[in-house]
Amino acid sequence: xxxxxxxxxxxxxxxxxxxxxxxxxxxxxxxxxxxxxxxxxxxxxxxxxxxxxxxxxxxxxxxxxxxxxxxxxxxxxxxxxxxxxxxxxxxxxxxxxxxxxxxxxxxxxxxxxxxxxxxxxxxxxxxxxxxxxxxxxxxxxxxxxxxxxxxxxxxxxxxxxxxxxxxxxxxxxxxxxxxxxxxxxxxxxxxxxxxxxxxxxxxxxxxxxxxxxxxxxxxxxxxxxxxxxxxxxxxxxxxxxxxxxxxxx
Amino acid sequence: xxxxxxxxxxxxxxxxxxxxxxxxxxxxxxxxxxxxxxxxxxxxxxxxxxxxxxxxxxxxxxxxxxxxxxxxxxxxxxxxxxxxxxxxxxxxxxxxxxxxxxxxxxxxxxxxxxxxxxxxxxxxxxxxxxxxxxxxxxxxxxxxxxxxxxxxxxxxxxxxxxxxxxxxxxxxxxxxxxxxxxxxxxxxxxxxxxxxxxxxxxx
Numbered sequence: 029x030x031x032x033x034x035x036x037x038x039x040x041x042x043x044x045x046x047x048x049x050x051x052x053x054x055x056x057x058x059x060x061x062x063x064x065x066x067x068x069x070x071x072x073x074x075x076x077x078x079x080x081x082x083x084x085x086x087x088x089x090x091x092x093x094x095x096x097x098x099x100x101x102x103x104x105x106x107x108x109x110x111x112x113x114x115x116x117x118x119x120x121x122x123x124x125x126x127x128x129x130x131x132x133x134x135x136x137x138x139x140x141x142x143x144x145x146x147x148x149x150x151x152x153x154x155x156x157x158x159x160x161x162x163x164x165x166x167x168x169x170x171x172x173x174x175x176x177x178x179x180x181x182x183x184x185x186x187x188x189x190x191x192x193x194x195x196x197x198x199x200x201x202x203x204x205x206x207x208x209x210x211x212x213x214x215x216x217x218x219x220x221x222x223x224x225x226x227x228x229x230x231x232x233x234x235x236x237x238x239x240x241x242x243x244x245x246x247x248x249x250x251x252x253x254x255x256x257x258x259x260x261x262x263x264x265x266x267x268x269x270x271x272x273x274x275x276x277x
Numbered sequence: 278x279x280x281x282x283x284x285x286x287x288x289x290x291x292x293x294x295x296x297x298x299x300x301x302x303x304x305x306x307x308x309x310x311x312x313x314x315x316x317x318x319x320x321x322x323x324x325x326x327x328x329x330x331x332x333x334x335x336x337x338x339x340x341x342x343x344x345x346x347x348x349x350x351x352x353x354x355x356x357x358x359x360x361x362x363x364x365x366x367x368x369x370x371x372x373x374x375x376x377x378x379x380x381x382x383x384x385x386x387x388x389x390x391x392x393x394x395x396x397x398x399x400x401x402x403x404x405x406x407x408x409x410x411x412x413x414x415x416x417x418x419x420x421x422x423x424x425x426x427x428x429x430x431x432x433x434x435x436x437x438x439x440x441x442x443x444x445x446x447x448x449x450x451x452x453x454x455x456x457x458x459x460x461x462x463x464x465x466x467x468x469x470x471x472x473x474x475x476x477x478x479x480x
Binding site for chain 1: 278279280281282283284285286287288298299301308309310311312313314315316358359394395424458459461462463476477478
């Protein structure tokens with residue numbers, strides 16, 4: 029998400045002005061589906077009471093409450109489209125992550141969690157602006173939401189997604205991204221004619237034509253690489269929106 | 278709200294009275310969270326301005342602001358994403374010194390902090406005075422790293438850290454409050470961690 033500081037003005041390119049500001053409050057979400065697609069990932073689908081509509085790219089807070097009223101909360105990007113009857117989150121299990129470990133190891137279908145959202149009106153896709161998504165690891169999640177929304181609206185031509193993972197097995201939603209014609213790049217595994225390595229300027233440049241925004245989501249290290257790569261092929265820094273995952277467990 | 282089945286406190290309680298509600302101690306880590314491409318700010322052309330409702334709009338160059346009496350902060354910082362970091366030290370100049378030079382007019386009540394990237398955040402003027410806010414360029418005895426707002430950022434440690442604008446270059450004094458970047462995008466106008474003022478709708 030969002031955090032210690034900073035972000036540019038909305039400028040002329042964004043859809044932020046179209047989003048109606050609506051305060052959020054804590055509510056509850058019941059786990060309807062739980063799956064561990066890989067040992068370090070948990071995919072949850074929740075039925076959320078009084079759920080608001082969300083923009084693709086927004087996130088939700090999940091709060092856990094101990095018997096002594098101690099609480100721990102984290103924010104997770106939404107993978108689902110707003111029309112989906114359930115809210116889908118994909119959570120990476122982090123070492124000593126007090127929330128992510130609980131969700132992966134303890135939480136069960138039927139459990140009720142405190143949730144709040146949607147949060148964040150910056151790293152959102154307005155569903156009409158042509159955009160490039162350069163996303164890495166679990167940073168693919170907001171791009172999955174954008175693609176699902178684009179498919180519902182019949183606007184898949186507006187989004188170009190480049191997803192980066194170590195290899196195909198570790199990249200969340202790899203099959204869904206591939207079906208949506210995303211460019212999958214693997215840093216440690218060759219794929220077809222493509223040798224192992226991060227995406228290159230030559231791979232990205234042809235995808236830029238007509239795009240007005242670039243969304244970068246992933247670890248801080250990934251975001252640094254992605255920003256430099258985009259700027260090197262002529263993307264205006266003011267049109268880059270970034271969401272970084274800190275190691276916040 | 279009900280207890281979460283199977284969830285128990287694992288982390289030790291923080292030092293007495295130092296961890297605001299809903300926060301945890303991030304220890305040695307310092308997560309990097311920004312919304313835009315990290316800029317390269319050139320200290321040869323950067324200036325720090327204080328303007329708006331002031332008697333004398335002032336702009337300091339990098340060298341000029343370093344010539345002002347230095348001021349340091351040692352204490353804790355709190356991010357809205359729930360990490361807190363204890364016993365950090367920043368050095369720079371007190372915002373009081375900048376305001377004293379510019380002379381806030383009587384009708385100035387709020388401040389918009391601006392960054393080189395176009396980022397903005399709004400604060401009550403009262404949150405920037407009386408030794409509670411700094412413009413800083415040094416962290417832990419070293420130049421402030423670029424990803425943490427280097428070469429220079431605002432520091433308002435008693436509020437959530439999005440108020441401490443990275444790459445700050447202007448304080449604009451205003452009569453009426455006006456939302457900044459995150460404040461327009463769902464976050465609280467004041468952001469007091471002890472009152473958990475994280476998002477719009479929080480009291």
